[in-house]
Amino acid sequence: MAGTKPLEVTESNFESEVLKSTTPVLVDFWAEWCGPCRIIAPAVEEIAQQYAGRIKVCKVNVDDNQSLASRYSIRSIPSLLIFKAGIVANQVIGAVPKAELVKRVDAVLKG
Amino acid sequence: MSTNYDVLIIGAGPAGLTAGLYASRARVRTCCLERLPSPGGQAALTGIVENYPGIDEPVAGLELCRRMERQARSFGLEIISEEARNVTISDDEIVVHDAGGSIRSSALIVASGTRSALLGIPGEMDFLGKGVSYCATCDGPLFRDQEVAVVGGGDSALDEALFLTKFCKKVHLIHRRAEFRAVKVLVERVTSNERIELIKHSEVKKIIGTASVEAIEVKDAESDEVRQIAVSGVFLYVGLSPNTEFLRGIVETDDDGYIETDEDMGTSVRGIFAAGDARHKSLRQIATAVGDGALAAMSAARYLEKR
Numbered sequence: 001m002a003g004t005k006p007l008e009v010t011e012s013n014f015e016s017e018v019l020k021s022t023t024p025v026l027v028d029f030w031a032e033w034c035g036p037c038r039i040i041a042p043a044v045e046e047i048a049q050q051y052a053g054r055i056k057v058c059k060v061n062v063d064d065n066q067s068l069a070s071r072y073s074i075r076s077i078p079s080l081l082i083f084k085a086g087i088v089a090n091q092v093i094g095a096v097p098k099a100e101l102v103k104r105v106d107a108v109l110k111g
Numbered sequence: 112m113s114t115n116y117d118v119l120i121i122g123a124g125p126a127g128l129t130a131g132l133y134a135s136r137a138r139v140r141t142c143c144l145e146r147l148p149s150p151g152g153q154a155a156l157t158g159i160v161e162n163y164p165g166i167d168e169p170v171a172g173l174e175l176c177r178r179m180e181r182q183a184r185s186f187g188l189e190i191i192s193e194e195a196r197n198v199t200i201s202d203d204e205i206v207v208h209d210a211g212g213s214i215r216s217s218a219l220i221v222a223s224g225t226r227s228a229l230l231g232i233p234g235e236m237d238f239l240g241k242g243v244s245y246c247a248t249c250d251g252p253l254f255r256d257q258e259v260a261v262v263g264g265g266d267s268a269l270d271e272a273l274f275l276t277k278f279c280k281k282v283h284l285i286h287r288r289a290e291f292r293a294v295k296v297l298v299e300r301v302t303s304n305e306r307i308e309l310i311k312h313s314e315v316k317k318i319i320g321t322a323s324v325e326a327i328e329v330k331d332a333e334s335d336e337v338r339q340i341a342v343s344g345v346f347l348y349v350g351l352s353p354n355t356e357f358l359r360g361i362v363e364t365d366d367d368g369y370i371e372t373d374e375d376m377g378t379s380v381r382g383i384f385a386a387g388d389a390r391h392k393s394l395r396q397i398a399t400a401v402g403d404g405a406l407a408a409m410s411a412a413r414y415l416e417k418r
Contacts, residue, residue, distance in 0.1 A: 035156045035173045036249050043148035062253065069253070075323055075344070076240040076250045093240035094249075095156075097146045097194055099210060 004052035006044055006059045011068050018058060019086040024108050025056045026101075029072070029079040031063050036095035037078045043098035044080075047105060055105055082108045116142045118411050119207055119216035121195045122354075124152025125397045126387025127222035128179040128188075129404030130411075134220075135186035137412045142216075143183075144209065146194035151176030152224045153388065154397050158248035158274055163397050175397070195223070195357045203418075205382060217418065218382045218411040221358065221370060222404060225388040225395070228350035230262065234318030235347075242324025247271035247346045252278050254344045260327055262315050263348030264288055269297040271346055276306040283340055285310045285329060318345055353389045365391045376407035384410050 006028065009017050018025045028044050030037035048057035062069040062077060072081060072088070082090040082104060089111070090104045118134050120127045123145035134141040149155065157172030166175065184190070193209040198219070200206070205219045227245035229235060235243055244250040247261070251274060259279050261272040264286035270293075272284045284301060289312045291298050301307050310329065316337070317328040324345055330337045353368045363371045363379035369391040376384045386403035388395045 031252065033158075033252060034249050035151075035158070035171070036246065038173055039147050039149040039151065039155055041148070046148075073241065073323065075242050075253055076244055077253065078249075079240070095147055098148050098192060099194070 004048050004057075006048045006057040009058040009060055011065050014060070014065075014068055017056070018083050021056050021083070023054060023056055024089065024105075025058055025083045026105060027081045027083060028057070028059045029062050029069060029074050029077055029081070030059055031061060031077055034077050039095045040078055040080075040098075040101075043101055046098065047101060051105060054109060080104075084108055115214050116140045116216040117415055118142075118218045118220060118408070119144065119205065119214055120220045120222055121207065121357075122152060122222035122224055122387070122389075123150035123180070123190055124222060124224050124387060124400065125154050125176065125179060126224070126400035126404040126407075127152075127220070128176070128183050129401040130220045130222060130386055130408040131188035131190075131404075132179070132183040132186060133405045133408035134411060135183060135188045137408065139408075139412050139415060141187075142189045142191055142214070144191050144193045144195055144207065144214070146192075148192065149173075149177075150180045150190060154400075156246055156248065160397065179401075197357050197359055198361050200361070200380070203382075218414055219384070220376075220404075220407045220411055221355070221362075221378075221383065221385045221389055222387045222400075222407070223354040223357070223389050225351035225353050227347065228352045230315065230347050230349050232315060232317060234320070234324075238318055238320055238324045238345075241322065242320060242344050243318060244344060244346050245348070247274050250344070251275045251346075254279050256280050257343045258283070258341065259344035259346060260285055260315070260340065260342045261346045261348065262286075263350075264291045264293065265348065266293045266297060268348035269293040269301050271348060272307055273297070273300055273304060275346070276304055279306065279344075282307045283310055283342065284308065285313050285315055287314045287332065288312065315345070351388065351395070355389055375410045376403055377410055382411075382414055384414075 080092045117140040120143040155173040159169045161169040258281040260283040319326045370385040384407040386407040387400040
């Protein structure tokens with residue numbers, strides 16, 4: 001599915017888009033001022049395209065959604081949490097190579 | 112043509128990108144390997160760069176690196192998203208092995224940079240990402256109105272302590288020596304900043320907490336006094352480690368793993384050059400990295416001509 005982009009998600013639709021999603025969801029907690037968040041952005045976008053239909057990719061701006069960030073104890077960004085059936089099944093903290101993200105996503109899809 | 116490229120550059124930070132720029136302009140078949148999804152390396156993690164010559168209005172490190180990338184690409188530099196796992200040399204060719212296979216070239220420029228060194232104390236690994244951070248520009252704003260500690264005495268530690276005062280209620284700046292190593296303008300700024308408490312000749316011995324960081328244990332080297340300071344974040348700027356493990360004894364390095372070079376960036380192996388923070392050198396800045404990159408590219412080009 002060409003053109004599938006990460007979906008910006010907020011406190012108001014987090015439950016419906018992420019927790020109640022029928023497919024696993026990769027959630028990228030990020031912020032404007034965060035250099036490493038922008039470094040991994042291309043990889044997150046590629047994953048959104050390549051795994052379209054199998055995994056949903058969402059982004060949460062921690063400045064605009066502080067209580068969400070706090071609920072998931074986000075103390076470092078980028079924090080990429082992979083949700084399956086409403087709970088955190090895997091996570092990566094920090095700027096990592098795309099291969100590392102793919103490994104985690106594949107593990108959740110399999111498991 | 113048995114080789115994929117004439118020159119392979121490992122790392123697309125300022126050193127690698129500059130080497131790529133010069134090599135491409137010299138019309139040498141060049142490719143740069145970068146393990147992260149975007150180029151820039153350490154420089155891209157820096158918040159604002161105010162000491163790069165010619166950039167007289169502060170610019171975000173990432174933006175400066177993006178400009179370097181665009182410039183190098185405009186002359187033909189190819190950047191591949193791969194991580195060098197190890198290097199072998201056979202029949203006068205250099206083979207770089209990555210996860211996908213291998214790439215062969217006639218010359219190699221190692222510009223793989225450094226990573227933050229660990230302090231090596233209890234609690235550091237347990238609370239990584241849960242209050243322990245090596246990047247204030249990345250995580251600082253998450254500690255809004257809280258008290259944090261910064262450990263270190265060089266430019267990075269002081270720069271980031273100042274950055275953190277924009278968000279944090281208080282910053283404890285802790286250094287093991289009696290005086291900071293940082294450049295004087297930064298020492299002046301931290302001394303006069305009301306939100307920063309300077310704690311010199313002291314070491315952090317332990318990081319304590321339950322689900323995330325709650326306190327640090329600090330020992331004063333002069334009085335031997337040990338006390339706990341309540342903080343929710345600890346930012347460590349205690350040194351750097353070179354990313355040279357993948358070279359595994361191929362080139363000579365110093366005791367810390369930094370690559371030894373001559374003044375033309377040549378290493379102990381003909382055809383292999385080094386540039387940037389991964390080299391044994393006295394000053395690691397964007398300004399010195401780009402100089403290394405230009406030299407390494409021209410040395411590589413000369414080496415290729417003579418072959």
